[in-house]
Structures are given as structure tokens and as C-alpha cells.
Amino acid sequence: MISITNLQASIEGKSILNGINLDIKPGEVHAIMGPNGAGKSTLSSVLAGRSDYEITGGKVEFLGKDLLELSPEDRAREGLFLAFQYPVEIPGVSSTNFLKTAINEKRKYHGLEPMEATDFLKFMRSKMEEMEMDKSLTSRSLNEGFSGGEKKRNEVFQMAMLEPKLCIMDETDSGLDIDALRLVSAGVNKLRNKERSFLVITHYQRLLDYIVPDYVHVLYKGRIVKSGDASLAKELEVKGYDWIKQEVEAAV
Amino acid sequence: MIFTEQIKADFNLYMAQAADDDFTRLRQHAYSVFEQLGIPSIQLEEWKYSNLRPIQQGQFTTSCVSKLDADSLINAGILNKIVANKLVFVNGCLFPELSIWLETDERIKVCSLATARKEHTALFDTHFGKYIDFSNDGLLALNTALMSDGAFVYVPEGISLQYPLMITNITDATEHNLFQQPRNLIVVEKNASASIIENYLAVGSYPSFTNVVNEIFVAENASLEHYKVQRAAGETYQTNFTQIHQLANTKINQVTLTLDGNWVRNNLHFFMNGQHCNSLLYGLYIPDGNQFVDNHSRVDHAMPNCYSDEKYKGVLKDHATAVFNGKIVVHEDAQKTNAYQRNQNILLSNTATINTKPQLEIFADDVKCTHGATIGQLDEEPMFYLRSRGISEQEARRLLLNAFADDIAEKIKIPELVSILESEIERKL
Numbered sequence: 018m019i020s021i022t023n024l025q026a027s028i029e030g031k032s033i034l035n036g037i038n039l040d041i042k043p044g045e046v047h048a049i050m051g052p053n054g055a056g057k058s059t060l061s062s063v064l065a066g067r068s069d070y071e072i073t074g075g076k077v078e079f080l081g082k083d084l085l086e087l088s089p090e091d092r093a094r095e096g097l098f099l100a101f102q103y104p105v106e107i108p109g110v111s112s113t114n115f116l117k118t119a120i121n122e123k124r125k126y127h128g129l130e131p132m133e134a135t136d137f138l139k140f141m142r143s144k145m146e147e148m149e150m151d152k153s154l155t156s157r158s159l160n161e162g163f164s165g166g167e168k169k170r171n172e173v174f175q176m177a178m179l180e181p182k183l184c185i186m187d188e189t190d191s192g193l194d195i196d197a198l199r200l201v202s203a204g205v206n207k208l209r210n211k212e213r214s215f216l217v218i219t220h221y222q223r224l225l226d227y228i229v230p231d232y233v234h235v236l237y238k239g240r241i242v243k244s245g246d247a248s249l250a251k252e253l254e255v256k257g258y259d260w261i262k263q264e265v266e267a268a269v
Numbered sequence: 270m271i272f273t274e275q276i277k278a279d280f281n282l283y284m285a286q287a288a289d290d291d292f293t294r295l296r297q298h299a300y301s302v303f304e305q306l307g308i309p310s311i312q313l314e315e316w317k318y319s320n321l322r323p324i325q326q327g328q329f330t331t332s333c334v335s336k337l338d339a340d341s342l343i344n345a346g347i348l349n350k351i352v353a354n355k356l357v358f359v360n361g362c363l364f365p366e367l368s369i370w371l372e373t374d375e376r377i378k379v380c381s382l383a384t385a386r387k388e389h390t391a392l393f394d395t396h397f398g399k400y401i402d403f404s405n406d407g408l409l410a411l412n413t414a415l416m417s418d419g420a421f422v423y424v425p426e427g428i429s430l431q432y433p434l435m436i437t438n439i440t441d442a443t444e445h446n447l448f449q450q451p452r453n454l455i456v457v458e459k460n461a462s463a464s465i466i467e468n469y470l471a472v473g474s475y476p477s478f479t480n481v482v483n484e485i486f487v488a489e490n491a492s493l494e495h496y497k498v499q500r501a502a503g504e505t506y507q508t509n510f511t512q513i514h515q516l517a518n519t520k521i522n523q524v525t526l527t528l529d530g531n532w533v534r535n536n537l538h539f540f541m542n543g544q545h546c547n548s549l550l551y552g553l554y555i556p557d558g559n560q561f562v563d564n565h566s567r568v569d570h571a572m573p574n575c576y577s578d579e580k581y582k583g584v585l586k587d588h589a590t591a592v593f594n595g596k597i598v599v600h601e602d603a604q605k606t607n608a609y610q611r612n613q614n615i616l617l618s619n620t621a622t623i624n625t626k627p628q629l630e631i632f633a634d635d636v637k638c639t640h641g642a643t644i645g646q647l648d649e650e651p652m653f654y655l656r657s658r659g660i661s662e663q664e665a666r667r668l669l670l671n672a673f674a675d676d677i678a679e680k681i682k683i684p685e686l687v688s689i690l691e692s693e694i695e696r697k698l
Contacts, residue, residue: 090656101657
């Protein structure tokens, strides 16, 4: 699915990612954990194509294409989806119009005719039912006045609509209470299948109780310093990050 | 100046055949004021960005003769999709073939101003010239001295217009330069209501100068929707002065959309002369090319307990220039005033210019007032969010600009008009 090799990135001359190596195969769920400032959000931003970062080395292959050469919109059209940590409120742009535009731009990119309005509405209704979305959310302006939980659920709903191949979830659990966290996770789990991969970025283990990963990686100082299965997350929950930091410092 | 000499000749011509009455004497007085003040120059603080010098070099015809027939006027876009009462003026004169009257209540008086002076003389004399003050304003004086025709609207006590009234002014400059001075007088009596659209269009490529004055009186407990749609494309210059005088418990929603026109200067003045007035002022301007758009507004809170909310938005492209100058004056007696004012601008090119000046003058001590202006480009975050969903940069920009502009268009409460204007806005963006 995606193959990240020795990826290095900096912002305003400050190096944040110092050689990330990561392979994700179809259907796998990988979690990236790490202390604050380790570079977690930078990794998701760089993969989605945010222009604030300078790529200083390495490469990323996504479904056989050089991801770093693609514009943010082309990455999305190829099947990459970033669920934002802070989804943006866009007054005046209706959720429906936004989704229709996004879907049709993707279809156009793949040489397909735009979806008929009635087909689109039917499709959206079925996805809303599947994801148990409240109608009022899609009739409003995009994310405008949504609570934190509603915004995150809307991210997952967009994911269901756009049917991406790789979903990057950037600190989806931040700012969610336990009920909202359950709802959001349930939505994500519905979207898991043999082809679709996930990269779940989180500071806390609790999200991984609901979205159980196949692999867990620990990011520290811009590198993946430890990898394991879901039990690594449990270990981190009990022991914190300090022992990993010490291990890394001792190795240097 | 060629222009002022021509005006002098026109005025002498008018005087030679004028009756000896109060109306003539008013116009004579107005002309003498104009002779003193002249056309405003950029040396005046309120006109420092708005240069009318170009029109003063030219000679203009004031005749309203037009060879346009009804069909070509409809093609010029008189918003014929809207079901409304219509008064159509071409080069300042009423064009009866295209005027439509749908109301059944005969107590409503709607006609040309010239007809009103003859047939509704008492009403005319009660209201005409009573709400504007031309002693300090050369253009108001000039309009009063040498006005063309215009609309007279009288909605009597307790009556609501069933349909909107659209007053369309078409500039026909296909054969020569044109100078016209439309003058509208609108009176909405107690407990009455009306929805009025001022609609400006132009055809032809000769230069034209249109000097509009609107006098609007809204009596106690009445409400008014007032929309100004400016689409007079071509070599047009327009000065448009609107004075709204409102009494207690009145509700007014005013929206100004400036889309086309080479040079436009609007003055919108509200005078709140009663308690519990509620006035909304919204505006949108989308100048491109070398267009110039100036919106000056003034809201006088003269009495306590009134509310006003003003929001003007602009999207500027190419070499366009815009001016916003909004003044809220809270008089000494106007305690418990709530007054808000915002001006937001998006500049889409390095060569577009905006001059914005929000102003508050407060003489009362128990009021709530805010004002502010922003100038910028489209925000990065929403752009990236949309692009990260597969929407192209161009399409994302279109969505965001339309959302910015539709916020104002949606203040118009006539759905057919809103949908026409939204596609017009899309064309400009």
C-alpha cells in the first residue's frame, strides 16, 4: 500500500522527521504512538501534502506512485485520506455540495462520468444510515458549529463517502469524551476491510482499545524507535514513554 | 469645464419654460447651491479616492430618446424571471411598455415622479426633498435642480405590497454619451410594508454618467426590504445617494450588490428618528478589470434603543479599486444603542486596492458599538482541507469565494432574485 523509506522533513530549518521507515500492506492497521513533539503530526501532514514542510530526504511510494510528487488533491484522488486532528469549519459551503464536488473530482481524475444528482443523494443516504449519521449534520455548512465529537464523526463519514485506500487518522481521540470516542471508533471499525489500510496516530493508548491495531510503532525524535504488536501499546500505557527514551539515549 | 457649462445651458433651458411655483423655486435654489459647490473633487476628504474628473471633460446628452425596443430591453436582462411589479426607466424616462402592475389595492400609488407631482400633489409636496439636505452636497443639489424622472411609490397605512416592486434603470449609450439623473421617492406609511428592488443595467459603449437620488421615508411600525443591484456594465459612471428616514419601531433590511459598472459611488444614509428602529445594511462588491466601487454609509442613531448591523464584503480582482467608508453616529440622546459594523475584503491580485475606514462617533454613554475591517487573501487552512479531499485548488477557491459572497446575497428575501444573483456572482468570481 504505502512504503516510506528514510523520510526526512523540516520546518523553518528545524529538522522534525529524521529518517522514517514504514511499510503498510493492504488491510493492515498500524498505530504510531509517541510523546509530544516526536513528529507524529508532522508525519501525517507530510503524507497529506501540507506545504509548510520541506522534504529534505527519503521517499514515499503509494500504490506504485511517488507520493511526494503529487499535489494534495491528487493524493486524495489516488486514495489517501487524512482525518484531521482539528477539522476546519467552512461557513457557507454545504456538506452535501462539498462531498459531491469531492467525489466527482475524484471520478473525473479516474476518467469516470460525474455521479448523477439522484444517485449521489441515494449513495449519501445509504452511507449516512450505515454510519448512523444524523441528517442535520449534512444539511449544515461544513463543520460549522459542530461539537468536537461531531467534527470527528464527520471526518469518518467523509471517509465512508470517499472510500479511500489508506486512512491516516491524526490524533482522532484528542478532545473526545469516552462516548464520542466509542462512536468514532465504531465508525472506523465498520470501514475496516481486507483492502483498506489505516495509520492511526495517537498519543494515548485508549483509542487502540477500540481500534485494535496489527502493529504499533513508537516515534521519538523523528524516528521509529520501537515496533511491536498491540501489546506494545498496553505496555506504554502502564510504563509511559520514559523507558523508551532511556533506551534510545543509552543506545546513542 | 465643458460639463458644468452644459449643465448651465440645460438649466437655463429648463427655466425658460418652467412655471413660477415652489417646485421651480426649489430647483432654482438647488442650482445656485450646485454653482457654488460644483462636482465634488478629490480635495474633499469624503471624495479623496473617488475622482469624477473624467466625466467633467465630456459632453453628454440628457435626452432620454432611445431606439431600443421592448424585446432588446428584455434581452438586456431585466430580471424577467422574477414575478414583481415593474417600473422600467430608459435613460431616465419611464418606458411604459415594460412596466407591469400586479397589485389590486387601488389605494397604493405607484407612478413616475412627474405624474405624481401632477396627480398626487399633496403627497408629493409633503415628502419631496424633505429628507435630504443638498446644502453641502453638489451632486444632491444638481439632481434636485435638473432631475430626470423616477419612481414615486406610496404605500398607505396598514397596507403590504403583495409583490416586490422592481425599479429598473437602463442606460442606453449605444449612440452617444449620456447624462441622466434618476430621482426616486418612496413613502411607506404606518404599519405598511414593501419590498423594493433598484436594478441598474446598461447597454452601449459610449460613456454615461448617472446621478441617482433616492429619498425614502418609513413611518412608525412599517417595514421595508430595499435591494440595490448594480450591473450597469460598460463605460458607466454612477453616483447613487440613498437617504432613508425612519420613525419608531421600523424594520429595514437594505442590501447593495455592486457587480458591474466602470465607476460606482454609493452613499447610503440612515436616519433613525424614533425608538426601537432595526436597520440592517449589507453589501457585496466584486470589482475586476479597472472597476472602481466606493461605498460610503452613514447611520445616525438619533434616538434611544435602536439597533443597526452593517456588513460589507468585497472580493477584488485585477486592477480593481474599492473604498469602504462607514460611519455610525450615536447622538447624545441615543442611549441603549446597539450598532455593529464590519467590512471584510479578499484581494485576489497584487494590483487590486482597497481603502477602508470604519468609523464610530459616539456622544451617548450607555451604548454597545463595534466596528472593524479585514483585508486579506483566502485562508490557507480551509483551502488545504478541501484539497485534501480531492478538490482542485481552483475548485476549492471557487467554493470558498462563493461562500464568502453568498453570505450577503442570502440576505435578500426573494428566492428567485437570490438564485439569479448567485449565478451572477459566480460569473464575476
